Amino acid sequence: MRFYPRKLHRTVVGVSIAGLLACAGFVLLGAQQTAPLSAVDELAQVPSPDPSAVALPLPEDRGAADLEQTLKRLRTTASMLVIVAHPDDEDGALMTYLSRGLGARVTLLTLTRGEGGQNAMSAESYDALGLIRTNELLKADEYYGATQELWGTEVDFGFSKTQEEAFAKWGHERVLYDAVLAVRKERPQIIMSSFVGGVTDGHGQHQVSGEIAQEAFKVAGDPKVFPDQLKDGLQPWQPLAVYSRAPFAPVTNRQMFDYATGKWASAKFHNYVTGEWLEGAPKADVTIPVGTWDPVLGRTYTQIARQGWGEQKSQYGGANPALSEPDDANYHLWAVAPSAAATNNSAGDASLFQNRQVNIDTNIAGLARLGGSAPPTWLRDGLRNIQKDLDAFESDCTNETGVAGAHQLAPIYAHTLDLYTRVKASNLDDESKAGLELELGAKIGQFQEALKDLLGLELIAFTTGSGGGQGYGGGRSSSAGESARSVWPSEEFGVRAHLAQGMDAARLSRVWLETSDGEPWKIEDAGGAIDEKTAAAPVVDRTFHVRVPDDAQPTEPFFTRPNTEQPYYDISNPAWRERSFAPYPLAAWAEFTFDGVPIRLGKGVQTLAHVTGVGGVYEPLEVTPAIGVRVEPEARILPLDGSPLSVTVTVHAQHAAEGSVDLKLPEGWRSDPAQREFALKNAGDTEPLMFSVSPAGDVKARAYSIEAVAQSGGKSYASGWRNVAYPGLRTTNQYELAELKTRKVDVRVAPGLHVGYIMGTGDTVPDAIGALSFQPHMISDSELVSGDLSQWNVIVIGIRAYSSMPGLATAQPRLNAYLEQGGTLIVQYQGGTFPAPLPITLDRMPERVVDEQSQVKLLDPANPLLNWPNKITPSDFDGWLEERGHGFPDHWDEGYTALTETADPGQDPQKGGLLLLHSGKGTYIYVAFALYRQFPELVPGAYRLLANMLSAGKESAGAASQ
CATH class of the missing domain: 1.20.140 (Butyryl-CoA Dehydrogenase, subunit A; domain 3)
Incomplete structure (x- = not known):
């Protein structure tokens, strides 16, 4: 049409x-x-x-x-379920073509929330990064026109090179359960995956998603598979076809490239439905013209999708816009149900639903x-x-x-x-x-x-401070008023539902508020009955007075895990499994009638805040506790000199509050003072409370926990929350116990250091430096360009800083001069080739070592960097989490000394994890090991290696003093 x-x-x-x-x-x-x-x-x-x-x-x-x-x-009635491993794996152009171009119902199942990825936008990692990437993908889905977004319970544990590793972490049955549940809920005609389930997919988690897509097609219609899913009325469902995107890695008739390992393998692909092996490259059974221009939308589907994919800024910092030009997506058919197999079909190969092998009826009559x-x-x-x-x-x-x-x-x-x-x-x-x-x-x-x-019907609802206005609409500049993003138990507030109709033809029947959990909030409609004048008005505002129940639960993620080592989430409410988030607490509904039929509109109640540089931003209303408690830092080793541990407990309140805070300490530990009181006068106030904690005399080399509990108004509060987002992205509150993890670590560091830090995409390394008794100074752009760099003995450059800070490369001559004059320059892993005193080259896809248990060999055990002030041995690499590191160089100038060697199984030895260069009077170190992932988990060896790098400029004096 x-x-x-x-x-x-x-x-x-x-x-x-x-x-x-x-x-x-x-x-x-x-x-x-x-x-x-x-x-x-x-x-x-x-x-x-x-x-x-x-x-x-x-x-x-x-x-x-x-x-x-x-x-x-x-x-x-065309419908599709797309299964991928991570946010940004999806073929957004195909999804957009199917949804916006053909009108298909498109659902995306993403197994993980991308917790193990990188973060180019902020310092969040692990589960907090998962919250960011969840919201990024939801924004991308808006562009794709996706009908529904579903999620698995699996956690992205970092880059994996094989299916076997991913399945060993997650368990095959867990992943298949999630996929089958999605199929039975959505009942799609077709299952799709971006991946084939083999080594051309690269990432082991990609391979899992490709395999599981085919296996779900095979078993979702069998009531004997996961029968517990059927107890509440869910029914088995047999999809009609399963496709995957043709491999994007190079494949010949004999060999295929595995980009995870950088090696070539025999070209064969497994059909997980039939059990057969396919020799050579899977052919493109259908070629979808995703680059088609839409005359109504004014762009190609690829262009629209690229803008959506670019919303996933944490991974790439944004995407370049796509040009308007032809673009095709090639897909391979793995299996078709007998009822949908084509017979004598003359259709071409440009449709997933009707082609030479598949004939799916997408008419309503069908x-x-x-x-x-x-x-x-x-x-x-x-x-x-x-x-x-x-x-x-x-x-x-x-x-x-x-x-x-x-x-x-x-x-x-x-x-x-x-x-x-x-x-x-x-x-x-x-x-x-x-x-x-x-x-x-x-x-x-x-x-x-x-x-x-x-x-032309429209509904939006937002909170007001004290009830807001009632009437038939405002003027040219009418807008919602700014309000707090959350409410707390027992709070009273107003909600204004704003309705408009552009054609003056429908009649407003009713407007109401509804809670997501069905719990009775006190809601009073201040407007009374809707009379004929109101029902026919082009603009109507209805005001509600609302009181939050005393026992209202906070709006928080329903998926959590006790620690970062668990590779899957625990689900607090089974009914929410596979949702993006728990339902927001309050929604507004309106019902119009036209020619005797009802038209119902529903919107979550919003709040409005002004964000500098972005403007007015709507956020869904959330419930938070009246008081939150956070401990800073969240993880820190015990002071090296045996002095008391400084603990800051920050109390933040949604309203005026008074109370006290106590610490729950390990047996034999003492806090000075034992208790502190707080008095917060206004909503949004915070108050830091300082404690000095002295460990018991016989502290063992293990982890300890210190918890903070606030008492106010007869209630206890033992957790706090932080807003996880960046400007322009919807915010999610992450809740955490008010807890400090600490441990005794045998580590020494050179005295008298002054450390400067150049932050890259965000990390917690400055906290780890502070735990070694030196609070680093965060070097500003102006200081980098024209400041006196010699005031710091050591300058540390954060992860991916050269790619996220264009001015850093420009300042490299100043950093080289600083090095020549006796400074120590430590560069953490980078995402591509960067300027250095002597060349260091990283491949377009830099090497990484993902097995956190891979053996680390010391190539020069006698080197001072590995001996002072701490003796570094292979045991210092025990107990690491998630991975060994990123950004291992391919080549480096012979002036560098390579100090370590490590590799994943089957990988070429990686000797660029720790490179040392003495230049002029100074010391240059490049470290690819993922120290930033180890510090929050208090891994001793990571602290010892950091201490040696910070001390490198004083190693000769230190050795002489010994």
């Missing part, structure tokens, strides 16, 4: 719903009841989708553009197959009528805009509601009902979306 925005008509045709149905050739279908239900009652039987947490849709999802896409979706081998006549006829009248609606272009179009679409919607009601009340078996209710429910939602676009 070619759609171009036309003049919107405001004509209101006074026709009864029964008359419209008769004109359309419909016969009202009863639901085997003595009296037919009203359309409003019928809609009440349809499960409501989650209210949108997005306050302002993308331009592509508004008005005429959204209408065009929704009409595509109405006329097809849903009759879900009614069993002999579907009832009323079902076949009802579906055919919906299909016929949608075809007629589309062919009559004058019906596609404004009120006139809404009058033509409303009776088809009413018929769909009626058919849904009859299916629900019928004697069809449970599996048939599950499929039909899901598909018809999706159509009902799409009808409402189309009518919303045709009639």
Whole structure:
């Protein structure tokens, strides 16, 4: 269909719903009841989708553009589940083409939240990074037009080179369980993966996602597989085809490239459905023109997808915009269900649904197959009528805009509601009902979306300080007022629901607030009953007075783990498994009626804050505790000189509060003082409380825990939260116990050091330096360019700093001069080749060693850097977490001394993990070992190696003094 925005008509045709149905050739279908239900009652039987947490849709999802896409979706039942390992693995161009171009229902299952990735935007890592990447992918999904985002319970434990390692960490059954659950929930016609399940996928976790996609296709329809999933009404489901993207790594008829290891292997691929091995490269069975230009959206699907993929800034800092040009996506078919196998099909190879091997019926009338081998006549006829009248609606272009179009679409919607009601009340078996209710429910939602676009209906709801205004709308500059992002138990606040309709044709029936957990919040509608004037008004504001229950639970991630070593999440509420986040606590709903059919809109209640450089930002309302408690630092080794450990407990409150804080200490430890009191006068205030903790005399070389507990108003508070985000990204609160982990470490460091630090993409290395008794100075851009660098004995450059700070390379001559004059310059791993005193070269995809237990060999055990002030031995590399390191150089000038060697199984020896250069009077060190991942876990060897590097400039004096 070619759609171009036309003049919107405001004509209101006074026709009864029964008359419209008769004109359309419909016969009202009863639901085997003595009296037919009203359309409003019928809609009440349809499960409501989650209210949108997005306050302002993308331009592509508004008005005429959204209408065009929704009409595509109405006329097809095409559906797809895409399975990948990490955020940014998805083929966004294909998803966008399918969703926005063809109208398919596209769901993305991402096994992990990308916790083990890098972070180019902030200092968060591990689970906090997972929260960032979750929100980044949700933003990307908006561009892709994804219908749903689902998540596995697996945790990204860092780069892995083999399927075997990934399955050993996660467990094969856990991953398959997550995939089968997603298939049964979404009931897709097709399963897709970006990966084939072999070494050309590179990353071992990629390989797992490719394998699991095929295995889920094979077993999801078997009720004997994971029968516990079926106890609450979920039904088995057999998808009709499974594809994967053709390998993107080089493949010949004999060999294929494994980019994880950088080696070539025999070219063979496993079909996990049939068990067969395919020799040579899997052929491209279909070629999808994802570079097609959309005349309504004004861009190609690849261009739209690239903008979405670029929202995942933590990995790349953003993406360059794509040019408008042809672009294809090649996919290989692994298996097709017998019922969808093509016979004598003359279709080409540009469709996943109809091609030479696959024939999937995506027409609404084809849903009759879900009614069993002999579907009832009323079902076949009802579906055919919906299909016929949608075809007629589309062919009559004058019906596609404004009120006139809404009058033509409303009776088809009413018929769909009626058919849904009859299916629900019928004697069809449970599996048939599950499929039909899901598909018809999706159509009902799409009808409402189309009518919303045709009639210009809009809803947004936001908090107000004391109730806000009531009336018919503001003026030209009207906007929501700024408000706090969260509320706390017992707080009273206002919510303003703002409704508008552009065509003045619908009638507002009701507006209400609803809690996500069904718990009774005290909600009072300040506006009273909706009279005829209000119902017909073009703009309506309704105000609600709300009180949060005393026992309201905080809005927090439902997926947690006790430590970073556990490679999967524990789920606090099984009903939320596979969701992005727990539902936001409060939503606003509005129901309009038009020609007798209901149109329901739902939005999560928002807050508004002004962010400098970004402007006004809506965030979903959250519940937080009244008081939060955090301990700083969260991990630190005990002072080297035996002095007391300094502990800062920060209390932050959402309102004025008084109370006290105590520390829970290991047996025999003492705190001075034993208790501190706090008095916070205003909402948002914080107060740091200082404690001095003295360990017991017989401290062992093991981990200890110190916990802080605040008492206020008869309640105890033992955790705090921090806002995890960066400017422009939705914020999520991460909750943590107010706990300090500490341990005794046998480590010495040269005295009298002054350390400067140049932060890269963010890390906790400065905290580790501080634990060694030297608080580093964070060197500013101006100091780097023109300051006196000689004031620091040591300058440490943070991870990936050269790629994230363009000015750093420009300042390299000053750093080289600093080095020549006697300074020590320590450079942590970088993501690509960077300037150095003598050349160090990193490959385009730098080597990494991912096995944290890989043996580390000392190549020059007598070197002073490995002997003073701490004797470094291979045992210092025991107990490391996640990986050995990144950015191992391929080549370096012979002036450097390589001090270590390590490798993953099958990998060439990596000798560039610790490079030493004496230049002029100074010392230059490049370290690829991932120290920054070890410090938060208090790994002793990492601290000892850091101490030696910091002390390198004084090693001769130290050796002489010994």
